[in-house]
Amino acid sequence: QGVKVYPNTDIDSLTVPHTSASxxxxxxxxxQDREERLQYASPSKDIFCRTAAYLSALRxxxxxxxxxxxxxxxxxxxxxxxxxxxxxxxxxxxxxxxHDACEGRIVFQYNHRGHPTISCEHxxxxxSRDHFHDDSVGSATGTYDIAYxxxxxxxxxxxxxxxxxxxxxxxxxxxVECTTVTNASxxxxxxxxxxxxxxI
Numbered sequence: 001q002g003v004k005v006y007p008n009t010d011i012d013s014l015t016v017p018h019t020s021a022s023x024x025x026x027x028x029x030x031x032q033d034r035e036e037r038l039q040y041a042s043p044s045k046d047i048f049c050r051t052a053a054y055l056s057a058l059r060x061x062x063x064x065x066x067x068x069x070x071x072x073x074x075x076x077x078x079x080x081x082x083x084x085x086x087x088x089x090x091x092x093x094x095x096x097x098x099h100d101a102c103e104g105r106i107v108f109q110y111n112h113r114g115h116p117t118i119s120c121e122h123x124x125x126x127x128s129r130d131h132f133h134d135d136s137v138g139s140a141t142g143t144y145d146i147a148y149x150x151x152x153x154x155x156x157x158x159x160x161x162x163x164x165x166x167x168x169x170x171x172x173x174x175x176v177e178c179t180t181v182t183n184a185s186x187x188x189x190x191x192x193x194x195x196x197x198x199x200i
Contacts, residue, residue, distance in 0.1 A: 045171075050143065055153075060087075060088065062088075064102070065132065066100070066102070105121045106118060107120075108150045110138075111135060116138040116150070117133065118134045120133070
């Protein structure tokens, strides 16, 4: 049957256990995985991973409200939109949504109290409340890495690279080598550890 190995994987380190999968090899691999998890366990890793998962969900879903108003795109935004649509089609595995979704960009901003919020560009407190809006990001102190969210949503590539390099030096984040291997019958379209930032 074979296995699926994801692109950010060191093939050499994974082929030996899968060509001779004895009980001892499996126990060794599980022990190494556990030691690695314990070695890099930290509150900062938890916050970073939670933030990356949140950003990945925002990227995957966007503003899921029905399409009401048109969004104007520049040429570079149009290319990004096409790439994002390909990504969303992969995630949906060919299933079409019931309605055309809003194409508004997800933006980072501060509310009138100075708290960070994330919302669809078409969101308005008075006229368009049905568009995506999340003001809990700023009120949940310590739950998310606000600097990382702001850097990603404002396209500050320099800040994103700096934050991801810092996470990499601590042994986690999207730059760390992926060791995910799944059965060939797995229905995953993409790696469980989303590499979304390289596709933004």
